Amino acid sequence: MIAVLKPGATEQQIQSLADWIRSQGLTVHLSTGRYQTIVGLVGDTTRIDEDLLGSLSYVETVKRISEPFKSANRKFHPDNSVIRAGDTLVGDGHFAVIAGPCSVESEEQVAEIARAVKQSGATMLRGGAFKPRTSPYDFQGLKADGIEILLHAKRETGLPIVSEIMNANHLPMFEEVDVIQVGARNMQNFELLKELGKTQKTILLKRGLAATLKEFLMSAEYIMAGGNENVILCERGIRTFETYTRNTLDLSAVPVLHELSHLPVIVDPSHATGSAKLVEPMALAAAAAGADGLMIEVHNDPVHAMCDGAQSLTPEQFDKTMRHVRLVLDAITDIEH
């Protein structure tokens, strides 16, 4: 970490800063130029508050050389992480396909979709029991009953299940849920992240609508700092000025997150685009960009889905998309060897 001091910084100010840095367990490297003094902070700067340093009256600018995240950082963990989800694996060549309805509606619905997506090659079943909706008057999910329905489908098909949590108090209900999803709106619900960090559950963390990639990794760090290293990252589109798609899928997130972190990165083309027609091309693109998996909404009757129907595939469309994704994955495999 480097702090560039303002031209007028006094000897006393520089000394007091150096003392404070040393009190944080770091080494100070002073470089006194004719015009400006540059202060290097050497050691583990993860715990240094960049804002605090930058707010000192005689500091012009602060620049981190190393990232402020540690557990999630590839520098300290060069190999790709492989995360367990039920009896399947995600990352480092293990490609996850998480499919299912946006909302759990009924036992028949979920069972039928689960059988179909398993047949097409899905490795996990998703379904929302607790639904974050913009309006308090929109359908909020079947809650505990929804979890039960998912568990029933898990017993029937053997597929691990993924479902979203909105409140740490609900954790007991998620005991048999294999992967707990943190939605985009809760990516910086730090209280929830801390609670999940105390468990050993696998967490699927979705990127917030306005979160930078570094903030996204800092949220993963919240979970990991608590002792839970089972985190899967999910790019699902960011909010931009473009209105044709619901969000703008930022696929460069895949190679960037792979560069910065060892955690697996999956892509949700359904929520990113909000349009069933765009799911396949974006799923193929995600696979080609090196994603470790996909999360795709599948509904047996999209036109009556209780939410987000416009972005769901039918089981038939999903089957076709899966065949095409495998073609790209095979091509990519050739590439990486």
Next chain:
Amino acid sequence: MIAVLKPGATEQQIQSLADWIRSQGLTVHLSTGRYQTIVGLVGDTTRIDEDLLGSLSYVETVKRISEPFKSANRKFHPDNSVIRAGDTLVGDGHFAVIAGPCSVESEEQVAEIARAVKQSGATMLRGGAFKPRTSPYDFQGLKADGIEILLHAKRETGLPIVSEIMNANHLPMFEEVDVIQVGARNMQNFELLKELGKTQKTILLKRGLAATLKEFLMSAEYIMAGGNENVILCERGIRTFETYTRNTLDLSAVPVLHELSHLPVIVDPSHATGSAKLVEPMALAAAAAGADGLMIEVHNDPVHAMCDGAQSLTPEQFDKTMRHVRLVLDAITDIEH
């Protein structure tokens, strides 16, 4: 609400849609054109899920004529709301000035700032006891001790206090807190909003970094739908491509929210700009735009503030800013008569 059907919609599809609409307690108004059929939904469409309707295969587009929020809507509540905060009022001519440190650090600090800002005309004292920080390694607040320190300052100065909540389980600690703040990152933490809706506490709801004004009002609606109508809205900047300021303060939010809603709207120029130098011009602009109040960070030693020091005013700067704000408010008063 109007649904424009696709050119090929069949008689049967139209009939089944009309039946469903009626089953929701609404009246149907069909307009069959040569090319397209338009379906009007007349009545209280607040509970109609726009996404669901738009997802039907034969629906081209759905357009709300009335907004999907009700309790917060000016149409159903034409007069400005006046919200109580301790023994002060906010809205409809009652201008709130909420001042204090970003983080509560010590009893002396808070007491000194409280006395100073009261002297300069602040109507409430703010201070963070629970701090949402991007990094798990940054200072997270004094928590319960921080609340105690604020209550002590309240007893001494008589100023009502404002503090942020991050977890509904902490509500008991906020019993004597006059105004509970919901931060930008929790604006769509719907579980928290619902819990706050069950209380009668005054809630200061901050706009999310990527929230549209309509989503902002829907979050207020979450609280109000639960029975708690004591909501103050706070514009605090949105995230854009501009990097010179921390966020982009969207002052047009003030007249737009006043048009759409009866709730008071205050502005936080400190977090919006992230720069002490910009606080006064933006505070004056907010007052001129018709805001019902300001929220300003004040610190007795900004260069050592534990967080966000760069955006804090000293008590002297705050005093000067307050005198200037009053000049603008006086000018504005002349305008509105």
Next chain:
Amino acid sequence: MIAVLKPGATEQQIQSLADWIRSQGLTVHLSTGRYQTIVGLVGDTTRIDEDLLGSLSYVETVKRISEPFKSANRKFHPDNSVIRAGDTLVGDGHFAVIAGPCSVESEEQVAEIARAVKQSGATMLRGGAFKPRTSPYDFQGLKADGIEILLHAKRETGLPIVSEIMNANHLPMFEEVDVIQVGARNMQNFELLKELGKTQKTILLKRGLAATLKEFLMSAEYIMAGGNENVILCERGIRTFETYTRNTLDLSAVPVLHELSHLPVIVDPSHATGSAKLVEPMALAAAAAGADGLMIEVHNDPVHAMCDGAQSLTPEQFDKTMRHVRLVLDAITDIEH
């Protein structure tokens, strides 16, 4: 096009609006409801100014059912366009690979790169002779000399050349240039677009940093409305809050533009990401998403490139990327049959 009138619209206002619509050569379809009147405009509404209509005091909202572009619209031209570029083709299965340096620096540089990229399978050579730079003090390109150098490389290698125009007065210099590029910053330089519309040159139109996909197509329409239908669209990233990449590559633009228009769509991963490391994954993703080509910066000595070196591939890296792109293209070909 549909105009929803405000509840209080008078009979006379409705009549005068209907008369005006008819005077524009359109048919009026009035639907008078109990609460609101809806006016349908039937016919070619391309020339109707949506803003004008929406500004009438008694109009609540205006909704286009059909898009305001015509020549670029797939509805009126269902087959994919194939655009000629020198003796190569772009679109409908003809995959373009445009490679070369950001700036033309010298004859040797361009000749060497041209030979290398041709060998690796590039179908066109790019090079900037006129450079749009944010700073007036940065290198502005070799101008006429740069064009000469490109033409020399064209004669030597047979590769058609692509170069950017910044001023319609320079058109005479571009006589032998096969494809004229319009840069992102000039996407709404309507005067330039109109002049290019009067030629029969092939135009490579780049999406503006803050342009919606519809605005992008309207800019293509400016060229085509003048009589020049030889337009290739190029997605090159949009400006968002994310700062890790230079821009955010919006790959969903590929299927969306293919849905709305018959024009070929290529992708520039070099400018979009600003980082050599991200070029290959994004090139593969673009190919998988169905792009009709790629535009990639290649430099024989990236660390001394006069501009944008950080995003250039070496000829060796380009060769490897091209082999990988072909693997994905082959997989995709299997898909589409």
Next chain:
Amino acid sequence: MIAVLKPGATEQQIQSLADWIRSQGLTVHLSTGRYQTIVGLVGDTTRIDEDLLGSLSYVETVKRISEPFKSANRKFHPDNSVIRAGDTLVGDGHFAVIAGPCSVESEEQVAEIARAVKQSGATMLRGGAFKPRTSPYDFQGLKADGIEILLHAKRETGLPIVSEIMNANHLPMFEEVDVIQVGARNMQNFELLKELGKTQKTILLKRGLAATLKEFLMSAEYIMAGGNENVILCERGIRTFETYTRNTLDLSAVPVLHELSHLPVIVDPSHATGSAKLVEPMALAAAAAGADGLMIEVHNDPVHAMCDGAQSLTPEQFDKTMRHVRLVLDAITDIEH
């Protein structure tokens, strides 16, 4: 300017970099740490290409300490500039009020509006003769005839006139136009800026929809570097995710631009908000924030304006707004003394 080198930079690389820096007329200040070498570039770094430097393989990061603009920079020109516009002045206490129709439609229209706005205190008359429209099928302005109409109104009322240029070839037509406007879409039409830099005309430069404040100043620098220092900056809203207003007015631009530059800064609330109702509150806010002037659309018959009618004030509304603006300006004057 500071370049932080990568840990592995060799002695030879550092030497070659230092030689190159000296060859640019700068002094080198090397600071060799245990881990990293920092290279300071001392002197006039305006002409150093930051991208070029950052692209070197052994450079980790480049940080400008001083801004890359010079003529527009307050550091080299501490006093506020006062710019002449006809026989009026703008900046340093001279408040400009530019009013008039979006498009020039007829002699009667312009004359009537000109008389009205002069009466209400406008200091200049605006009117578009060349109109940048998103669609080639929308009204493009009366062109030369429009300029004539404006000049006629100027002769009648004595108001200096402001009109937009879209093509440097049209400059001869603007000979008697007092202030030439460069629209948001042409803010980075560098060829146009360079041509305007060769004149001594006063230029009103509007901020681009996706331009950072630094890029905005670099565009002003393009004009000034050519020798024309008569530049007025105009904030007119940026493009964000918010759709309720046409753009998001970034009022913090006013104090930020005043801090970075000596040029006057005016605000256009009409284009920023796209809504007549929001013009007054945003005009008052701009005045309170310290703007040097306002640009407001006024139309005698907004509902029939050929473009942008929804955002125009009537002369009566403008008169009222002007009276209110003066109240705020008077309050602000008290502040600044």
